[in-house]
Amino acid sequence: MLSVLINERSGKTPMPANKFNGHTDLGIGIGLRTTHYQQILDEKPAVDWLEIISENFMVDGGRPLEILDAVLEHYPVIQHGVSLYIGSCDPLNKEYLKKLKALTHRTKAPFISDHLCWGSVDGESSHDLLPIPYTFEAVIHTAERIRAVQDYLEIPFCIENVSSYAEFNASEMTEWQFLSEVSERADCGILLDVNNIYVSAFNHDFNSYDYLHNIPLQRVAQIHLAGHSKFEKYILDTHDAPVKDEVWQIYAELIEHIGKTNTLLEWDASIPPFETVHKEALKANLILEAKAKRLSKSA
């Protein structure tokens, strides 16, 4: 049954603003990071939107919430999580979900995202985004949990493909089949990280475009871009550099298929000044505008 589903893709036309992103057309955003707090609050630079790491603000008080409230006065804020561990076998953490939901009320986030990964076992946390074995058991398990989370949070939930460095002998399908299966079964959105596609494609010897052309693109609610570090035998997803040309090419191909979509640049280590990060993010505009021009010509 599942293998039949794998081969059936919806023929719906992808929409940039869709039910998976709360029908938002946010533009190009950057991740809100501590090094830029003061400048953002003082100068209020023109940036379309900001993405926060949910867990950094799931606190009981203090400066993080003060900053968040000040930022919310001037910018749309989207929440992105790193610790839900939707693929873990541990029970869903109710306390975590309660805090996450409270934060969505504070931010009024139209949708929320976390990673298609696992990270804890028997209550012990790795604080890492560990790859899920691509098995049918994992598809069913993960999709059920996404549905439960989505029902509880009462806003659309999107899963992000992770960069990975290891594959399991037990896997029964490709990563893109797994992502497709889970998202279809859970009826959730996809936060497509094109840098992660590139990193995993190199690490596991597959073609990035095979990945891109075989997932339900109509579910893409948001796109992530980032830089990575290439070593002799593998690539690490370090988020500490500008986006590589090869990744921009995948992004362009994606935009060609789905049109303008909420896009965000992540820069989490060796963070340069705000202007540098924003300028890098705005390179996406060249691709988005080119696509818009082609669309208007054809119209």
Added chain:
Amino acid sequence: MSDEPVKSLYQLQSLMAAAVMRPLDDESMQKTWLDGSHTSEYASKFIKPNQRLNSFERLEIYNKQYWYRLLESLQDDFPGLNSLLGHKRFEKLSVAYLARYPSRSYTLNYLGNKLASFIEQEPNLTAPDSELAFDMASFECAEIKALDAQAKPTLKAASLCQNVPAEIVLQTQPYLSLLELRYAVDSFLLKLNKAHHKTTESNAITNRTVRFSKSSSVRKHRTFVAVHRLNNTVYIKRLDKDQYCLLKSLMENKTLAEACNLLISKKRNIQNQEKLALKIKKCFTTWMELGWFCQSDP
């Protein structure tokens, strides 16, 4: 380990976590598994190799990332302890601590909240500086708590008038910690901070990573401090012994009358008692201004 192929999701996650969370051996994954077999055999049971990396090497990437991330987090949270012990000793302590108390939280914010008691349990890891290390860890933990613990609505003086002191139980803010230290670690951290041109602003405190010589400044001196937050900035306030005892009694849910009487009864001379009563009054004015007392939970 059996030769049966590993299939269940839980089984796979348990196998991977056991390898990922196992301490490194000189910055590499340990070559020998727990049962004496080769770790490479263990890894190949569930991790697929590729043309460039074998199963061991692929798993090792995650093993290294786990330790780098967690050790860096502790280093960021405990810059004073790191400076005091030196990086090697601090790392050895951290690895032993994490092996005993792996993270069971979704956040790294409180990763080190049992570090002080671990230092007490395992004094050999910090000898001959165990007492000093304990004080430093307790102090830095209090700073972390002050950073983002809950702030409840502050108590208004008017609301106290409705009760007699014998019935008043004052609740302190969750972000407030009282510490009785054997060493003046607060001064040490202040110097450390100044040395790196940082302010006492909360997030700056947790961002120091530079070495500072222990011998240059840690004084053995009984010190009482309150670590608290005001306008979302972390502050340290020195207390004298009377102030500390009074606040401690209140934190232990003694009534206002009990806490004050306990202190005053220690002074035999009436003049001294009157002086102390005046001092207590002054202290309460300051503490109320700082918002240290909060309304009780309904």
